[in-house]
Each structure stands twice: as structure tokens, then as C-alpha cells.
Amino acid sequence: MAIYTKEEAKQIMEKALSFSTADACEINLNGSESGNIRYARNTVSTAGHRSNQTLVVQSNFGKKSGTATIDEFDDESLKKVVKRAEELAKLSPENPEFMEPLGPQTYDESITFSEATANITPEYRANVANSSIEPAAAKKVTAAGFFDDSSRFSAMLNSKGLFAYNKSTDSNFTVTMRSNDGTGSGWVSRDYNDISKFNAGEASKIAIDKALMSREAKAIEPGKYTVILEPAASIGLLGNMGRSLNARRADEGRSFMSKEGGGTKLGEKIVDERVNIWSNPLDPEVPTSTWNGQGQPLKKTSWIEKGAVKNLAYSRYWAEQKGVKPVPFPSNFIMQGGDASLEDLIKNTKKGILVTRLWYIRNVDPQTLLYTGLTRDGTFYIENGKIKHPIKNFRFNESPIIMLNNLETLGKQVRIDGNLVPYMKIRDFTFTSLSDAV
Structure with a gap:
């Protein structure tokens, strides 16, 4: 059994802590139960179940730290x-940036656990695969997908009196559909804490339709275009921007948030005033733990406001x-959207x-947040409010800062990778060359 209750976890950790002779000791206990199914060429290839539990001890003598891990709890x-963690701590050099463990904290009650997700069965996973494979085969499309679900807990206890516990569930689904003639490709991703929000057939249909629509793509000239970015297209660029909201890197002159001559851009307007981005562990659509690893x-x-x-x-x-x-690093990002649908x-x-x-997004210039990658x-x-035809893929060179300054319209929010991101219409998005990849 890998999922311990708050009381069971605390009992194990208190027992371990009782053996500590270090100046300070922190114990983390984690466990998970997860299942998955994978399919390719319209056939299930693998399926499995995993059960893991791990206890990590960090012992400190002054500014010296040692860490040891085990998965047996007698x-x-x-x-x-x-004992092993303490031996390692005594052998370690001092960490000049060592921080004493925190004392007792007060946490909000998280909303990350769903009983329905915790109770997913192998039969459910098989039905997810079948919801892709059957309609794909009927449309002469080949499906390759992966579905994974998990229940997990995390707990922390230290010698200063801190105790934290969180139980959560997650599910992740991705599928790529390829037309049987090899010229069309569609893709979709879904992730939820609560599996009752997931519809495998609906998601698979989107990918199938795109695979059929994208056959025999035509080449058009690279250049600057108005683009409609689905959330899966913008999340990589937005995530990189979010990771630049790091005070230390900004203070040390190592990021876009650094100002020439010193200082940071805290308080400065950097993007269109319609852009509002925040994090919230209690958002019902993208809930996370209400405490972090420290x-x-x-x-x-709030990270970006107006x-x-x-x-x-x-x-x-x-x-x-x-x-x-x-100011702790965020556990999710939520970008305010509008009312427009993708069709609108x-x-x-x-x-x-x-x-x-x-995809294949790579850093070009960290000081301007310029990235390159491929559609x-x-x-x-x-053209004229309708999809006219599929086009060959492009390589792009773009910065999320420039992108969000060229914002035309914000659409509805969609969950992607544990975040909420809207559809966006952007002007003058830069495509630099063509790619023959489907």
C-alpha cells in the first residue's frame, strides 16, 4: 500500500525523527499508485501498474547537510x-546558502484529490484506448497514444515542529493521429485531477479531424503572420516567460527581468495591459498542493497585472x-482569458x-526571451473567417514578450499541463523557414 493517511505518514516520520542526533532533521515521505496504457499503430502495446513509496532524510550539522533515501519503514x-544521512552530513562541505528548516506553518486545505480518479481501473484505461483506436481505424487514421493516472501523497516533518501533508490525483492523456497516407497529423492533450471531466472520445475526435484536415499541406512563404495559438502552442513560450520571474536571476543581471545598469523590472509594464497572470493552488480547475518542497x-x-x-x-x-x-515559486500559472471560442x-x-x-522549443537569447522551434x-x-487549407510546418523565432505585446484577442481559457491558458490571436508572429516534417 503506497498511499498513507496523514496519521500513518506522521507516525512513520516521527519514528524516524526519534532516531536523529543531528542539529536539524527534515523527513519527506512520498508514495504513489499509478496505472497506464500505451497504444500505437491502432493496437495496445503496453499496460501496467506501479506502486512506489520513498522516505528521504536530510540531516544537518551546522551548515553541513547529508541526504539518504529508503523504501522500507521498519x-x-x-x-x-x-544514521546514513548523518554520516554523509559530517563528510560534506558547508553550504554557504544553507537555510534552517522552517518551524510550524498553517496551510489551506488542498482540493487536489478526486475519488473517481483514485478508483480508475484497468478496464477504464482500456476503454480510453478503444475510444481512440476504433474511430481512428474507421476513418483510416492511425492512433498512437498514452494514458496515465495516479494517486499520490506527500508529507514533510522536521525537528523544528513543521508537519505538512497532501493527497492528490492526476491523469494525463496524449494522442497523435496520422492519416494512413502519411501526409496528415493531428494531436491532442488532456490532463485533469478529476477524471470525471475527461472525455477520451471527444479528445480523440479533435486529433482525428486535424489529421484528416492537414493532409497534403501546401507551402506558403515564411514571414510575419497573424496567428491563432491554441493553448498547447503558447504554453511552452509562456512557461519560459514564467520561469524568468526569478528575483535572484534578475538581481544578478542574468535574465530578461534584469535592467541595464542594475535593478529589476519589478513594477514595470512589459506586455499588453490585458495580460493578467497569477497562481492559485485552490483554483478548482487546476488545483495544486498548498505547500512546496520547503x-x-x-x-x-499575482505575477503580471495589467x-x-x-x-x-x-x-x-x-x-x-x-x-x-x-515569495515562493508558483505551482501553476493562470492567464486571464476572454469569451471568444476558437471558432469565434x-x-x-x-x-x-x-x-x-x-515543439522542440530552444533558447536563442535569454536577455530578450527569444526562442526558436517548430509548428x-x-x-x-x-482566409475570410474560414480554414482554407493545411500548410506545411514552419520554424519560428519569437519572444513571449513580443508575442504578448502583439496581442489582438484573448479567447477562452483551457487547461494545459496543469495551467490555465487562453486561446490567443497574435499579430506579426515571426516564421523564419519551412519544415518538411508532418
């Missing part, structure tokens, strides 16, 4: 892992150096390109 095993409480936090940088993330160490309060955005576009997703799995030319 008294002798717990003594052994604590035991810090996570609260709703286009201006509202907060930068400060680690405990860097906050102490700067004499400010720590297409209908209101005279000329443009619909992008299903971007994939369904790229279409729009």
Missing part, C-alpha cells in the same frame, strides 16, 4: 537511513539577502494561421 531500516505555504499570487510585473519569486535564501519576505477567433480573422502546437500536428491557413 524500525531498523529507519535507524539505518537516519514547507512554505502557497497562496494566490501587463506589469507584480511579483518576482524570492527563495528563502535570496529574500534574506535582500531583506524582503520570501477563426471567424473574425481575415488572413492568418492556426497553430495546434509548438507541428496541424497548421492551417485562414
